[in-house]
Amino acid sequence: MANIFGYGSLINRGSVGKTLGLDVRDIQMSAVTLNGYHRIWDLVEYISFDGKKFQEAIFLNIYPEKEATCWGVIVKVPDADFIELDKRERHYDRIDVSHLIEPAADETVYTYIGKDEYTTPSDHAVVCERYENMVKEAFLDWGEDIYKTKYLSEPNHSFPVVSGVYTFKP
Secondary structure, eight states, rough: EEEESSSEEEEEEEHHHHHTTTTGOOOOOOEEEEEEEEEEEEEEEEESSSSSSEEEEEEEEEEEEEEEEEEEEEEEEEEGHHHHHHHTTTTTTEEEEEGGGOOOOOOEEEEEEEGGOOOOTTOOHHHHHHHHHHHHHHHTTHHHHHIIIIITHHHHHHOOEEOOEEEEEO
């Protein structure tokens, strides 16, 4: 078994369960810190709110910074089966961060970091309200203190927020 370090939507049990095909009650998560990285809104994906016109949207990413720390969770990935996660996180590279996790995990820990070609948002990019709320709710699920000290204390984005159901460009 291996683990994935989640720092955005992968903190959300429902989101993880949907991707891995697991009941949310069967998902094993534990809170940890990733040393040497900070969370940032800069991963570009193309999404559509109407099924026709695609536009640039921004999602969470992490960026290396020597003295930084990033709160998140490690999620046990059954049989180290990353096929569906890798498909979902196609604009990210999966990297081994086992040596940067506190407290240390018993098994290998990977995370996703945005590929360079997807980390330069334009002035026309938006943030999806549904995604932003899902991340906020995931932090709140770990408690008000985690939400205040780990989510609200980090720099936010300055992109317009758009509501509605969206789909990703294939």
